[in-house]
Amino acid sequence: MNNSRFPVSLHILTLLNDAKGTLVSSEYLAGSININPALVRKEIMNLRKHGFVNSKEGKGGGSFLAKNAADINLGEVYKAVKNSDILGRNKNEPNPKCPIGKQINQHLNTLYSDVESTLIMNLSKQTLADFALKFK
Amino acid sequence: MNNSRFPVSLHILTLLNDAKGTLVSSEYLAGSININPALVRKEIMNLRKHGFVNSKEGKGGGSFLAKNAADINLGEVYKAVKNSDILGRNKNEPNPKCPIGKQINQHLNTLYSDVESTLIMNLSKQTLADFALKFK
DNA sequence: TGTACTGTAATAAAAATAATTACAGAATGA
DNA sequence: TCATTCTGTAATTATTTTTATTACAGTACA
Numbered sequence: 274m275n276n277s278r279f280p281v282s283l284h285i286l287t288l289l290n291d292a293k294g295t296l297v298s299s300e301y302l303a304g305s306i307n308i309n310p311a312l313v314r315k316e317i318m319n320l321r322k323h324g325f326v327n328s329k330e331g332k333g334g335g336s337f338l339a340k341n342a343a344d345i346n347l348g349e350v351y352k353a354v355k356n357s358d359i360l361g362r363n364k365n366e367p368n369p370k371c372p373i374g375k376q377i378n379q380h381l382n383t384l385y386s387d388v389e390s391t392l393i394m395n396l397s398k399q400t401l402a403d404f405a406l407k408f409k
Numbered sequence: 410m411n412n413s414r415f416p417v418s419l420h421i422l423t424l425l426n427d428a429k430g431t432l433v434s435s436e437y438l439a440g441s442i443n444i445n446p447a448l449v450r451k452e453i454m455n456l457r458k459h460g461f462v463n464s465k466e467g468k469g470g471g472s473f474l475a476k477n478a479a480d481i482n483l484g485e486v487y488k489a490v491k492n493s494d495i496l497g498r499n500k501n502e503p504n505p506k507c508p509i510g511k512q513i514n515q516h517l518n519t520l521y522s523d524v525e526s527t528l529i530m531n532l533s534k535q536t537l538a539d540f541a542l543k544f545k
Numbered sequence: 546t547g548t549a550c551t552g553t554a555a556t557a558a559a560a561a562t563a564a565t566t567a568c569a570g571a572a573t574g575a
Numbered sequence: 576t577c578a579t580t581c582t583g584t585a586a587t588t589a590t591t592t593t594t595a596t597t598a599c600a601g602t603a604c605a
Contacts, residue, residue, distance in 0.1 A: 280497055296581095299581085307504055311565075318584085358410070360487065371440070373424050373441055381419070408516070453551090465603080467549075468549040
């Protein structure tokens with residue numbers, strides 16, 4: 274992960290949780306996170322697609338949590354934003370003529386899926402409500 | 410992780426293990442991985458720094474494992490190559506005037522260090538020898 | 546003493562990420 | 576009704592990260 278989608282999404286969700294159902298504009302969210310509002314809206318699109326938030330268009334519009342914070346766990350959030358292999362991947366095909374190169378991706382795959390599923394299991398122990406509780 | 414340092418390093422180590430102590434050139438390694446030899450040498454520098462491999466300069470030179478494959482575990486390899494936060498990080502400072510923005514990095518830090526230590530624990534259960542054993 | 550390596554740096558290219566800009570469409574309320 | 580303030584979305588540009596390329600000094604061998 275060399276992008277900021279997870280922390281940005283978690284930040285958005287935390288702010289929305291804090292707003293207790295009132296509508297929050299992408300402008301405000303962007304101001305807290307310190308990124309561009311259009312990026313926030315894009316990330317919100319994704320969170321909406323995954324059922325975490327809902328938005329209302331038009332004047333006075335904004336976003337709000339679509340479910341209880343206790344029903345959103347961080348494993349789900351991770352799954353919603355992940356778009357690359359957890360431990361990275363070589364973009365080039367390894368040499369198929371090399372006995373090791375030929376097989377390595379297959380073994381990396383099993384390693385990664387194992388590692389990732391325990392990671393998700395671990396993340397899933399914590400809900401957005403748990404996370405938000407840490408803020409004073 | 411959006412770079413390929415972990416898979417590249419593991420690939421190198423697997424090849425060296427397969428070579429059973431004979432010297433392997435960066436040219437050969439690069440050919441199997443399908444990346445540039447200079448990158449391989451750079452990655453080997455790092456692996457050497459961490460005590461996993463040794464190299465011999467000059468004609469007929471190359472690299473070889475510096476310790477038994479059973480004494481290299483994948484958690485150590487991960488630690489040797491990791492250079493970014495496991496779940497990504499927003500490069501911009503969150504707004505210190507926002508009650509959430511002000512605190513979020515601190516809470517992300519504890520989350521990340523927790524998540525990462527279980528990830529490493531998990532990876533550490535597997536040695537290079539275990540990994541290499543999967544190749545037929 | 547030529548050859549084949551590593552070590553290392555500098556530079557360039559490519560890819561990924563983020564920022565910016567723009568604007569149509571929706572909801573509000575004066 | 577219509578100006579205002581939002582979202583949704585796309586297109587473009589800028590920035591950063593990653594990878595490739597090139598080059599060459601130094602080392603070891605034969």
